[in-house]
Amino acid sequence: MPLPTLEQIRIGIVGLGYVGLPLAVYMARHFPVVGYDVNARRVADLTENIDCTQEVSAQEFSAAKNLSYSSDPDALAPCNFLIVTVPTPVDETKTPDLSALVSASRAVGKSLRAGDVVVFESTVYPGATEEVCVPELERASGLRFNEDFFAGYSPERINPGDEKHRLPDIVKITSGSTPEVADLVDAVYAKVIAAGTRRAKSIRAAEAAKVIENIQRDVNIALVNELAMLFKELDLDTQEVLSLAGTKWNFHPYRPGLVGGHCIGVDPYYLTHKAESIGFHPEMILAGRRINDAMAGYVARDIVKTMRARGQSVEDARVLVMGFTFKENCPDTRNTKIADLVQALGGEVAEVSVYDPLAEPEVAMREYNVPVSNDLPVGPFDAVVLAVAHGEIVALGADRLKALLTDGGLIYDIKGIVPPELSGGRI
Numbered sequence: 001m002p003l004p005t006l007e008q009i010r011i012g013i014v015g016l017g018y019v020g021l022p023l024a025v026y027m028a029r030h031f032p033v034v035g036y037d038v039n040a041r042r043v044a045d046l047t048e049n050i051d052c053t054q055e056v057s058a059q060e061f062s063a064a065k066n067l068s069y070s071s072d073p074d075a076l077a078p079c080n081f082l083i084v085t086v087p088t089p090v091d092e093t094k095t096p097d098l099s100a101l102v103s104a105s106r107a108v109g110k111s112l113r114a115g116d117v118v119v120f121e122s123t124v125y126p127g128a129t130e131e132v133c134v135p136e137l138e139r140a141s142g143l144r145f146n147e148d149f150f151a152g153y154s155p156e157r158i159n160p161g162d163e164k165h166r167l168p169d170i171v172k173i174t175s176g177s178t179p180e181v182a183d184l185v186d187a188v189y190a191k192v193i194a195a196g197t198r199r200a201k202s203i204r205a206a207e208a209a210k211v212i213e214n215i216q217r218d219v220n221i222a223l224v225n226e227l228a229m230l231f232k233e234l235d236l237d238t239q240e241v242l243s244l245a246g247t248k249w250n251f252h253p254y255r256p257g258l259v260g261g262h263c264i265g266v267d268p269y270y271l272t273h274k275a276e277s278i279g280f281h282p283e284m285i286l287a288g289r290r291i292n293d294a295m296a297g298y299v300a301r302d303i304v305k306t307m308r309a310r311g312q313s314v315e316d317a318r319v320l321v322m323g324f325t326f327k328e329n330c331p332d333t334r335n336t337k338i339a340d341l342v343q344a345l346g347g348e349v350a351e352v353s354v355y356d357p358l359a360e361p362e363v364a365m366r367e368y369n370v371p372v373s374n375d376l377p378v379g380p381f382d383a384v385v386l387a388v389a390h391g392e393i394v395a396l397g398a399d400r401l402k403a404l405l406t407d408g409g410l411i412y413d414i415k416g417i418v419p420p421e422l423s424g425g426r427i
Helices: 020-027 040-047 058-063 099-111 128-141 179-190 203-233 238-245 267-277 284-293 295-309 338-346 361-368 397-402
Strands: 011-014 033-036 067-070 081-084 117-120 150-153 172-174 197-199 318-322 351-355 381-386 405-413
Touching: 011 020, 011 099, 020 033, 020 058, 040 067, 081 099, 099 117, 099 128, 117 128, 117 179, 128 150, 128 203, 150 179, 150 203, 172 179, 172 203, 179 197, 203 238, 203 267, 203 284, 203 295, 267 284, 284 295, 295 338, 295 381, 295 405, 318 338, 338 351, 338 361, 397 405
Parallel strands: 011 033, 011 081, 033 067, 081 117, 117 150, 172 197, 318 351, 318 381, 381 405
Antiparallel strands: none
């Protein structure tokens, strides 16, 4: 079955979140694009150029001349190059949850025609595209893989809230189910990726590359988190030690902290799931996850310990946690470890308030049962915890932060926002 030429490409993007929307906007500069999402409210907002993720600017919207949106899967029918960008989280048992990916594959399969190409960007374990997604495409379409339709994998590398590393500025890995498909997939992405593309020899290799990008960071952060806990016991300043070690040319700089989000805190479980399915039992990957998953509890205990050491009453204390999203300068609260920190603190102090200028309060309440305010609460508080380095929080400055405190109150700085002499505690 002949593939479409580059000039014949009509793109359909399934999932218009942090990954799919920027991709749709940039692809629409070169190809006709249909953006499909099951969330009708999201589609209605995007039709008005309203993006709650804050990932696409007004200028980027205006440059997307060939982009339309729909919550009707039938709108994908004219498309011959489908890109799936739906979330792939884990469930409560840390098992990969592929339900959105399976649903998307079924929706695409219903509109699939001979010669079409389906590319997946969602993070998965090696083999998932061909073992999970392709069979769903075959069942829904009645077509045969690599005879009637084809597949590819090009892992997303979107970094929410990062204004420097935009989609065109990040090297893109591409792959295809046949050499000819790999050529076409690479050519399509090369239209929008100014930083260049790197073609993998197989879909499985591309899947594996994606998942280990974040595992590497997870393990390194876990090491620094463990060192931070050790240095606390040794009465050493972790930040000073890391700064000193950083003077060596090949020392890799990582900072201790809470590791959440939709990638670093999730991807390790995808690879370990695949590893254990073939009888391989990873040790370092899971050890890093255990350390990072427990870090919010450790920080909560350290805040309480620091307050008591300063002679503060803990049981009737009011604490303000500043920041709730999983990282700075974006509204994304997926898998945020600040929720764990708030819960742990709530069991020790009288009151915990949460301020975040970017997080959506209704999402925080629905997903975590945590009240979050977009407006800075009125003090005084016995402790202020600097949990996320949003620009708005950093801009408050030391004087404004100190004005939120009672006499002798604690600033506990997780993110290195204030000078060390102003922080009564930090990791």
